[in-house]
Amino acid sequence: MPAFAIYSAFKRILANEEISTPLAAILALTELIENSDAGTMFELVKALNDGAHDLQKQASNPISLNAGCELFIAFVTLFPHDSANFADLKKELILQGQNYAAEALTYRKKIAELAFGFIKDGSVILTHSYSRVVMQTLLLAHKHKHISVFVTEARPRGLGIKTAEALTAAGVPSTVILDSAVAYVMDKVDFVLVGSEAVVESGGLVNAVGSNQIAIIARAANKPFYALAESYKFHRLFPLSQYDLPSHNSKILSFPRPLLAERASSTNLSARDSTASAHDLSTPTDEKPDLVPPKITQQQISENNPDVDYTRPDLISLVFSDVGSLTPEGVSQYLVGMFAG
Structure with a gap:
C-alpha cells in the first residue's frame, strides 16, 4: 500500500x-x-x-x-x-x-454575534489584511448598524484589497489605506478589529505582519484593539520576540551583498593583459569595483520580509472567541485547561 x-x-x-x-x-x-x-x-x-x-x-x-x-x-x-x-x-x-x-465551521458565526455587541451604530473601524471571521462580523454589523471601515493594504500579500472589495460589494463604506498611513487615520477610528493566525500561550497574537505596529499605534492613541480567533487557533507557543516565531528564518530582513559589475569585456581584458608591463602589474590601483545598479522588485521585497508578526498581550484589549470574550490572561488560563484534558 x-x-x-x-x-x-x-x-x-x-x-x-x-x-x-x-x-x-x-x-x-x-x-x-x-x-x-x-x-x-x-x-x-x-x-x-x-x-x-x-x-x-x-x-x-x-x-x-x-x-x-x-x-x-x-x-x-x-x-x-x-x-x-x-x-x-x-x-x-x-x-x-x-x-x-x-x-x-459554526464558530465564526458565534464570534460575530459576540463581537456585534461591542460595535456601536456609526462606528469607524480599522481592520488589517483579510480574515473570514472579521468579514462575517463586519457584514453582520452592516445589516443592523451604520459602520465605516478603513482597510490596510497589508503588504506583502496585499490581502487588504480583497477585504475592501468584498465590503464594497456588500455595500459597506470602506477605504483602502497604505500600511504607512495607519497613524494618520487612527484619530478617526473608534477601534481596531483584526483576525488571527494564532493566539499564543502568553495571550499575544500572531497575525499578518503589520498587526503589531497597528496595536502599538492604537495603544498610543488610546483606541481598543480587538482580536477575533476561533478556539482551534489557540496555540501552546510562547514567543518572547518576533524572532522566536517558527516562521522566522535567516533570509528574513537579511542584507544581501551587492553584485560586482564586469569592468571590461573579455576582449579588452585580453588586450590589456597582452600589453601590460611588469611595472603595471606590480603597481597597486586605487580603482574600486563597479556595483550593479540596483533593480529591486516587489517579489524580492516580499521574500525578504515576514508574513506574520507577534503582538504582545498588553497591547490587546480583548480576544473574541467561540468560548467567549477573553482577556489575554484568560486565553492563557483557557489553554492550560484545554490541554489538560
Whole structure:
C-alpha cells in the first residue's frame, strides 16, 4: 500500500475557502488515521506526529497549522473510549475529527454575534489584511448598524484589497489605506478589529505582519484593539520576540551583498593583459569595483520580509472567541485547561 500523501490531502482540503489552515490540518490527520495500518495507540500517535512533522516541513508559515496538529494529537491522546477493539477506536476517532471540523465551521458565526455587541451604530473601524471571521462580523454589523471601515493594504500579500472589495460589494463604506498611513487615520477610528493566525500561550497574537505596529499605534492613541480567533487557533507557543516565531528564518530582513559589475569585456581584458608591463602589474590601483545598479522588485521585497508578526498581550484589549470574550490572561488560563484534558 503506498504511503499516505498527507500534504496533498492538506492542500486539497484547504482549497475549500471555508476551511482555515488549522481545520485543514485536523482533517488531513483524520484522513491519515483512515489510511493508517497502525495496530496500537503508540503506533497511531507516532504516525500522527510524523504526519504533522511532514506538514510543518512543507509549510512556509507553520504557525496556525501547528495549532491544528497540536490540538488534534492532544485530543487523540486524551480521548476516553470504551471501544471493543482498536479498529473500532480508529473509526470513532475519525468520526470525532470530522464532527469537530463540521462544528468548528459554526464558530465564526458565534464570534460575530459576540463581537456585534461591542460595535456601536456609526462606528469607524480599522481592520488589517483579510480574515473570514472579521468579514462575517463586519457584514453582520452592516445589516443592523451604520459602520465605516478603513482597510490596510497589508503588504506583502496585499490581502487588504480583497477585504475592501468584498465590503464594497456588500455595500459597506470602506477605504483602502497604505500600511504607512495607519497613524494618520487612527484619530478617526473608534477601534481596531483584526483576525488571527494564532493566539499564543502568553495571550499575544500572531497575525499578518503589520498587526503589531497597528496595536502599538492604537495603544498610543488610546483606541481598543480587538482580536477575533476561533478556539482551534489557540496555540501552546510562547514567543518572547518576533524572532522566536517558527516562521522566522535567516533570509528574513537579511542584507544581501551587492553584485560586482564586469569592468571590461573579455576582449579588452585580453588586450590589456597582452600589453601590460611588469611595472603595471606590480603597481597597486586605487580603482574600486563597479556595483550593479540596483533593480529591486516587489517579489524580492516580499521574500525578504515576514508574513506574520507577534503582538504582545498588553497591547490587546480583548480576544473574541467561540468560548467567549477573553482577556489575554484568560486565553492563557483557557489553554492550560484545554490541554489538560
